[in-house]
Amino acid sequence: MSCIPEPAKPEAKINLLAFDRKAMEGYFVEIGEKPFRAVQLLQWIHQRGVGDFALMTNISKLLRAYLAEHCEVRAPEIVFDQRSSDGTRKWLFQLDGLNRIETVFIPEEGRGTLCISSQVGCALECAFCSTARQGFNRNLGVDEIIGQVWAAQNALGEQGKITNIVLMGMGEPLLNFNNVVSATNLMMDDFAYCISKRRVTLSTSGIVPALDRLAEVTDISLAVSLHAPDDELRNRLVPINQKYPLKDLLAACVRYVGQDNRRKVTMEYVMLAGVNDSPAQARALARLLTGVPSKVNLIPFNPFPDAGYECSGSQAIAGFSAILQQAGIVTTTRKTRGDDIDAACGQLVGKVNDKSRRHLRVHTAAA
Ligand code: SAH
Numbered sequence: 001m002s003c004i005p006e007p008a009k010p011e012a013k014i015n016l017l018a019f020d021r022k023a024m025e026g027y028f029v030e031i032g033e034k035p036f037r038a039v040q041l042l043q044w045i046h047q048r049g050v051g052d053f054a055l056m057t058n059i060s061k062l063l064r065a066y067l068a069e070h071c072e073v074r075a076p077e078i079v080f081d082q083r084s085s086d087g088t089r090k091w092l093f094q095l096d097g098l099n100r101i102e103t104v105f106i107p108e109e110g111r112g113t114l115c116i117s118s119q120v121g122c123a124l125e126c127a128f129c130s131t132a133r134q135g136f137n138r139n140l141g142v143d144e145i146i147g148q149v150w151a152a153q154n155a156l157g158e159q160g161k162i163t164n165i166v167l168m169g170m171g172e173p174l175l176n177f178n179n180v181v182s183a184t185n186l187m188m189d190d191f192a193y194c195i196s197k198r199r200v201t202l203s204t205s206g207i208v209p210a211l212d213r214l215a216e217v218t219d220i221s222l223a224v225s226l227h228a229p230d231d232e233l234r235n236r237l238v239p240i241n242q243k244y245p246l247k248d249l250l251a252a253c254v255r256y257v258g259q260d261n262r263r264k265v266t267m268e269y270v271m272l273a274g275v276n277d278s279p280a281q282a283r284a285l286a287r288l289l290t291g292v293p294s295k296v297n298l299i300p301f302n303p304f305p306d307a308g309y310e311c312s313g314s315q316a317i318a319g320f321s322a323i324l325q326q327a328g329i330v331t332t333t334r335k336t337r338g339d340d341i342d343a344a345c346g347q348l349v350g351k352v353n354d355k356s357r358r359h360l361r362v363h364t365a366a367a
Helices: 021-030 036-047 061-070 142-159 173-188 208-217 231-237 246-257 279-288 314-326 339-352
Strands: 077-083 089-094 100-108 111-115 119-121 136-139 164-167 200-204 221-225 265-271 294-300 331-336 363-365
Touching (some): 089 142, 100 142, 136 173, 208 246, 221 246, 246 265, 294 314
Parallel strands (some): 164 200
Antiparallel strands (some): 089 100, 119 136
């Protein structure tokens, strides 16, 4: 009986979007090339948005042919591209057969903020968050995280410059630690996106041990989803608080900023009517933050079906803000942006893949 061998599977190409500078240098050394090739590749890919090796003219023909055979530059595919009347733009990306994520660009006077996702869904169960309702699917790879930036920059072209990046989309970035760190390295790399560490912000619900690890490897800006001035309420709103209570979380924030007295942690505080928005809670928050180098960003709650919460009224928000400011805490209130496409987005995703309704908040800090 003859045994017919299985046809050899074509070798999967290496996606160069997955490599930060160190990994790219490692790759070129591995294939017998000089490490400086890594810088050339990074510049072509991230600074010029080029994914076609044939166009990389300062690289020898031989190496270009090798790269074309073994490598690729593949960002997640854009499924929808929506523009809001206020200039906010949102992309829905297809990652693989099942998974989709959203990325938002918010243009403002003198800056353009890109809000990116770090996971498909989220494993944390914050009570007021729509992503929590869809559960957790998987971590994004480095290529999928930086691919959002690459694709957004290419789609924006001359129409918008990304000056700030916030990891405030779907997912808990500190639970996808290594990939998030590599991707943020690329955002800040002089040969890639060259964005200053003050303009790359990671938002976390407060995974304390990961915060300490983060301080060891990077100094990107930090935002913490605080949302409550005491453990009892925070345990309910942000259940990870049961594991890492406020005292530990705030101590980790102090450690994160270290000795540099110019640095501050942004405390995000979603305004929920009748839940966390009273003057007494504002005073408690001011006391809690004494000695923590921080500023507060009040986020009007963005409602979604069956949320079970309502946004605080504008007077309650203004009063809350005034109490914090009187206590000497720099306080801003986020302006909700892209409302029209935000609503449409929920429906759109539902139409495409009704098993995974997802909804991304589109907010930006008021200047
Ligand atoms: N997991 C990370 C980052 C994602 S959420 C974190 O918890 O920080 C980004 C911010 O949006 C967080 O502060 C989050 O608490 C807030 N948020 C979540 N749901 C919201 C909603 N429905 N309305 C307003 N802000 C919301």
